[in-house]
Amino acid sequence: MKKKYLLTLIFLIAFLLTSQTGFTLDSKNSTRKNLQKTDSSLPSYFSWRDIDGVDFTTPVRSQINYPSCETFAFVAAVETMVQWKVGYPFGCDLSEAHLFFWSGGNVEWGSYPENDTNYLVEYGVPDEACWPYPHVDKAIMFPKNTTCPNWQERTVKIKNWSYLPAGDINDIKEAIVNNGPVPAHLNVYEDFMYYSGGVYTHKWGQSAALHCVCIMGYQDDEHIKSGGYWIVKNSWGTNWGDEGWFKIAYGEASIEEMALLFEDVYGQFQILYVDDDNTLGPWDGSEEHPYKTITEATDKAYEGWTVFVKNGAYYENLVINKTINLDGENPQTTIIDGQNNGLVVYVQKPDVRISGFTIQNSGSKRLDSGIRTLSLNSNLIVKNCIIKDCDVGIYLNCADFETYPETKNSIINNTIKDNSVGIFTTWVQKNIIEENKIYNNNLHGIEMEASKYSIIQNNKIYNNGEVGVYIHGGSDETEILKNRISNNSQGLIIKETKNCKIKYNNFIDNTKQAGFVRSRGNIWDKNYWSDWNKICPYPIRGSINLWNLSWINFDWRPSFSSI
Template structure:
């Protein structure tokens, strides 16, 4: 048994005052000590309770519960208005044992103080308990002060409807704060985010909480960022990791989040009821949702981001409408894009998903639960297990997309009435309409159903992917050579080349699009050697004159030498080379709408039986 102090500090005895004349109010102090294993237990200093929950169950509103140092393996519910005071926040530990389905500390009563604890291991391996937390708060006038909150799925989760909350002087380790959790009561107001939050750290870095901030730049040393009712605020160049919801933007407008890195978080970069914001040029990985537009977030632009290895790349959820999701790289996620309501009558609609590279996900684009009037256009949807999945959603437009090597399914729908498929490219040139298979449930019977893309494309649409690098022209920072731009590009980028004559030999060794301004005036001169060599997969080469791959001593010099598979050569002039195009050990090559002069195409004899599209 520990040695107990008989004199209790005056602030503990006087901290709680009666909150209602109609409730039984007490101001006594109840003690808890995990070393009192054998009892008796009456909460006195001589016979403290062994468990914190025992003390709460036997307390009266207005009491103080004083907890001595120790490890308390329990999940507690604070359903009375009490003060929970730990002896030392580093030595009084409430451990959820990683079996928590709700919270280690669940606060349902108002007027509660929690101070001086370590709250840890609020976690459950079952993914459906995504919001298992160290602390959950469902009531108002709560104070969370001077604690260590560590290694929970989420640190502190605050439900909507909570007001007058104070969170201060806490240390978060691999945790953070989620405000505005509306899944419990299905509503949200600005007051759900206006609290007193100060002097907290996340992994040793400041947790920045700002409300009513205008025309400012957030410091780069943030461990977590929460903006509420702000306008014209910029978040640039932050590096956030091992927290929960890395950046929360609530009831904000005209803010910018850019050039930041977010990785290994248990939440997402999330917007609540925020309009006309821009999220661009960020790298996000290993998160729940990379970027989430939620609860009436509208007219936002999400562009040029690289999001990978997350549950969802970009999502537009409950009544998040009229957003533009544009030129992002979304790869190696469970779903690249998700449109879905978390409240069944608040559907996302009128969102534009355009010119993104969506590849190597389980599902490329998933639209479900009544999401309607969304446009999915000019995206590169490749190498996903399912290219696009529609569930219980109608009047969406899917057009001018490039579906390539999605296996086993390019597109499927379930229980949809009317969606519109138009001018998509489906793995190869098609003369006849493309049938999209799905099913409908009619009177409880599942029946096969079809949609039809009546005018599928014969060759891939022009799609600019990833970030755009520029060669030639007069723009500041433009490259002077094509090869230097390729060297600096990332996989999935687009290189746009202005008109001019480029005397160089180009080697493309990464996935990208190389686009010339005009095939008649954008010329790559091979100066006697192979002009363009393609080693990588998923290359689009379009809009050039490829010429002068000639050498009297080498009869194999080639305008375009293709070694990598799944490449597209379109809308070029290929002229005056020893060999125009040479295909060696490469499959699924599309060569279309090109003009050949004084040269042609040679396919290696080893590859004669491989699939190609050469209309």
């Protein structure tokens, strides 16, 4: 948002006057362009956050402490267009800092839209790792050589750009539907600063500044006086508005008066491809000439990039020593096979995502794993994978919660089977384990040691040889919610751990449903127990203190039917 009210007010007035007289800005790339109207065929709702249930937008970011709103809005549009062109939301992240400083931005009032857009046409914008955005307490100018030396090899460009006709709601809708997100300027009134949800209409306060945002969609609504609202991404972080987003009624705050159309994106997208069928080459990581092995691609990828692996069997032991995304085409047919040797995938850096693979055949030594972490700040995401035939399916190891309080791991929607232990965590905290199928593991489905504040929810955990869920060694304040734990030798054991919550689970036909050892402060509530049909609390037997004093916990309100 601009800091100089007088300057922005003059700029807005000048723009409105010139738009009424048909003036064209002096830019080699900017022309006022009428799209071919197809008003009757426009849907009543469209959002780049919901293309058949898929969100093609990128995360909300914060421009603080720079007046760089145009840069953030333009990059938001380009990122979404890139992900649409690639075909899925792979995690595109482009460098707002590079675009801001190289296009002439300054710390006093920001940058001109035309400078940014012309720069995107002529030079493009590289990936975020090339120049990470400076989150500093006070805005300062950085030299241009702060960016990476090979940035010109890593840029995404737009083919062209233009302003949309001022005030034309249908032209903006058509641009969003047929082309991509639309950056737009609006007057920020005082009441907008306090927006927290709903559809914004200006109620009180004066205009504080001109601000640039990115319109990602719209919703027609006959109950709103203007006929509907825009769905908009802001650049003030997720603590503002509706997690960084807002809805604004058509016609409010002059949002349709200065909207832009970006035409097509091309260049070096942040993604490399792998296909084991490309045996003859060439190999450059493009979709046309993919690498033959995953290792080649991960070695060539820059921080923050994605490696997309096409269907095939890849006999490799991977070491991931940079922050990347590793995506398989199909978890049934994209296979990483460790050939019964050591670790299959060894993750040594934080913020890695692994998705869409079968990962199988680690070595047979203790803790040889399908996926193993070794990073004090892990933040690993594993989703939509099949992990089997390993000593440990997923081994989450040694994150430093004190130094990195936000670190966590997310294990979501996987099938983890036929291992010795399905998931084993030690000295990692705030894990999220949800929507997984964990079964037929020789020992335990989930084992957590010294792993506090974790959430285990909505999993199906069954037919494991010893314990379905084994929580021990000070894994305090773990929440075990809405799981189906069935047909294990022991359903749930909590040992030397306190203050856990066990709620809304189904304990079905385990030889021993649940127990605790030297554990206290646990809350059992509204679970279903297949061996209990009495109208009274369900007893869970165990022990407390170092002398193993026998004790009984109660589920005071057991459910009488499966949940």
